Amino acid sequence: MARIVMKFGGTSVANVARIKAVAERVRAEVEAGNEVAVVVSAMAGVTNEFEGYVRETARLFDLREYDVVVSAGEQVTSGLTAIALQAQGVTARSWLGWQVPIRTDDAHGSARIEDIDGSEIVRRMGEGQVAVFAGFQGVDPQGRVTTLGRGGSDTSAVAIAAAVGADRCDIYTDVDGIYTTDPRVVTRAQKLAMISFEEMLELASQGAKVLQTRAVEMAMRHGVRVQVRSSFEAPTTETTPGTLVVDEDEIVEQQIVSGIAYSRDEAKITLTGVPDRPGVAAGIFGPLTEEHINVDMIVQNVSPSGEATDLTFTVRKGDFDRAVKLLQDRREQLGYQELRPDNNVCKISVIGVGMRSHAGVAQTMFKALSERGINIQVISTSEIKISVLVAEEYTELALRSLHTAYGLDAET
Ligand code: ASP
Ligand code: MG
Secondary structure: OOEEEEEEOHHHHOOHHHHHHHHHHHHHHHHOOOEEEEEEOOOOOHHHHHHHHHHHHOOOOOHHHHHHHHOHHHHHHHHHHHHHHHHOOOOEEEEOHHHOOEEEOOOOOOOOEEEEOOHHHHHHHHOOOEEEEEOOEEEOOOOOEEEOOOOOHHHHHHHHHHHOOOOEEEEEEOOOOOEOOOOOOOOOOOEOOEEEHHHHHHHHHOOOOOOOHHHHHHHHHHOOOEEEEEOOOOOOOOOOOOEEEEOHHHOOOOOOOOEEEEEEEEEEEEEEEEEOOOOHHHHHHHHHHHOOOOEEEEEEOOOOOOOEEEEEEEEEHHHHHHHHHHHHHOHHHHOOOEEEEEEEEEEEEEEOHHHHOOOOHHHHHHHHHHHOOOOOOEEEEEOOEEEEEEEHHHHHHHHHHHHHHOOOOOOO
16 A cells, blocks of 8 residues: 555646546556545646736736636646546545645745645545645635646645655656657657656756656655656556656666756857956846846856956846847946847757766767767756757757767667
8 A cells, every 4th residue: 555646737637538537547546555645737728828817907917816816727627636536436525725725935926835734634545535636726824825836736746745745746747757858859769767856857947848846856855756657548557657756876777867958948148348357247147137037057258368258148038138138238337349149049958967976978968969060159067967058950960969979769
């Protein structure tokens, strides 16, 4: 017997037929003798629709009311799922955020979970009752509804798994696991049996959209074993058909590089002839920060003359126009020569905990790219990741070459 949390994303509960199929999966786990809690998202597309209504109503709006509106999708699915379970003879009830309660801070629209008391849920699970949670929502200290940021029901699931001491948190989605890279781009991508929390965190923040980054952070912090698996495949009695996200120590055959992520959501700005004196970087990045524009990669050259240097950095595509305008407006004051904008770039990141103990990982990357004539524009590294910026048209070629270079290709 195990205690498990089963989380179903929007495509897995897209219509009533699929909700009934979800209930069947849950019933199978209950009949196998497990204690089960379920976390559901809104039906596919519903949160977008609700968000659209809010934006249509007013350009600027009260985020507390936004949360009231967009959290409604999960309320519907939790009730329907409970009804579907009851219809199949399974004892079940729905739980909204405020009923549990799932306590969060008051950062409406992207609230953080602070506390969940799982004792009552655990007691009921022990009696064979399935708890069906509305994901994505919580309640703030004033008793008002909050939401956890888009994709937040993953985080709800992990937090609930931690609160009830679950043996496993299964995230059911429309893919059957985490792949070495995007299988739509690289046909020889392979499904990973296991990946470490840290690697998953890098993959999630570098563009792989399977799990919300915050959910991975929380799983890592609380040691929750997460499994990504498909709700579109026939139910199986196998306990680990997907990808397990676990502590590094659990992974016996660790590869040097586990995965390659890419993000087209990048834009590059180069400032030439930037005066080389203290305070200039602060002068450039200060105004961007004030406008909530996140800067990712930064390179600054050593200035040969000691007077002026070039500075290149990246922002998200959605922030690009604002960032360019902001800096153009301050040209006099910042004293740079020229601003060269380029939103035709892609960031490619190779990720693996094995990098900590192996030399030459970066060299393999540089060599593979140069053999294909792909120019590297910017490089940045962390302990377990190397990222490069390349021209967007090379995305596919770069991914395929690197996938082969690191020995990740599936045998055909
Ligand atoms: N329904 C919310 C969203 O679409 C939360 C989630 O699905 O994880 O962002
Ligand atoms: Mg999701």
